[in-house]
Amino acid sequence: MEVVNKGVDTKFQRIRKEFKANDFSDNKFCEKILNSIGVLQELRLLNLSGNTFTSNIPQSLANLTNLEELDLSRNQLSGQTPSELGCLSFLSIMNFSHNNLQGPIPQSTQFQRQKYSVFMHSSNLYGLEDICGKTHVPNPTPQESEDLSKPKEQVISWISAAIAYGPGVFCGLVIAHKFSTHIHNWFT
Numbered sequence: 001m002e003v004v005n006k007g008v009d010t011k012f013q014r015i016r017k018e019f020k021a022n023d024f025s026d027n028k029f030c031e032k033i034l035n036s037i038g039v040l041q042e043l044r045l046l047n048l049s050g051n052t053f054t055s056n057i058p059q060s061l062a063n064l065t066n067l068e069e070l071d072l073s074r075n076q077l078s079g080q081t082p083s084e085l086g087c088l089s090f091l092s093i094m095n096f097s098h099n100n101l102q103g104p105i106p107q108s109t110q111f112q113r114q115k116y117s118v119f120m121h122s123s124n125l126y127g128l129e130d131i132c133g134k135t136h137v138p139n140p141t142p143q144e145s146e147d148l149s150k151p152k153e154q155v156i157s158w159i160s161a162a163i164a165y166g167p168g169v170f171c172g173l174v175i176a177h178k179f180s181t182h183i184h185n186w187f188t
Contacts, residue, residue, distance in 0.1 A: 020066070021045035029053060033077075038063035047071040049095065057101075059084050069093040076100055081125075086110055094118060101125055 020042045029051040037046075038060025044067060053075040061070070062084030070085075073095040081101055085091065086108025094110070095118050102124030105111055119125055 021047075023047040024051070025071070026050035031055070033058050033072075035060040037061065040064065042066055044090075045069045048075070049073040051075055053077055055079070057082055057085075057096075061085060062087060064088065065090070067091050071095045072099065074098045078102065080104070081106055083108070097121055 020040075021044060022040070023045070025047045026049070029048070030053065032055035033048065033053050035058045037058060041063060043064050046061075046064070046067060046069070049071045050073075053072075054077065056079035057072060057077055059082045061067070062082060065088060067088050068090045070091060071094070074097070077096075077099040078101065080103035081096060083106040085094075086106045088110060091110045092113070094114060097118060097120040099122050101119075101122040103126070105119065105125055105127040107127070116128065119128060
């Protein structure tokens with residue numbers, strides 16, 4: 001069995017008894033995430049990404065006190081992110097991107113350590129500027145889209161390259177002439 005947890009790829013020859021992970025990603029599961037998932041209190045990794053779960057994120061996930069990684073990305077989840085998830089002291093990696101979440105992002109240490117990409121493509125979330133220093137704008141205004149289409153200024157322009165090229169060629173020819181006269185005398 002091969003598992004990737006926190007970016008570390010681990011291969012197991014047999015399943016260990018203390019291993020507590022569930023990866024149900026990309027299985028076309030639908031409807032809602034059941035509240036009974038909170039019974040799995042020893043769970044450390046839960047990946048439900050890439051399904052078509054709808055409804056809210058269940059608050060029973062806060063019962064998973066040993067949870068270290070939670071991935072609910074690429075679903076159709078709606079509603080608010082439960083603030084109770086901020087009480088999970090071991091939760092260090094999470095992903096809520098590509099959902100229909102709305103409302104404030106919980107203000108806790110676990111959420112404040114996350115990157116902007118954890119919440120991408122959930123257009124009705126607010127509080128991102130407090131979490132990761134970026135303001136989330138779902139659709140740029142016409143003025144912003146014009147600014148994005150303008151080409152950026154080049155660091156080195158062709159004029160400065162041509163100005164540097166002339167003296168460089170001249171110095172190279174002078175040095176080559178000096179060496180070539182010495183080499184000619186040396187060969188003779």
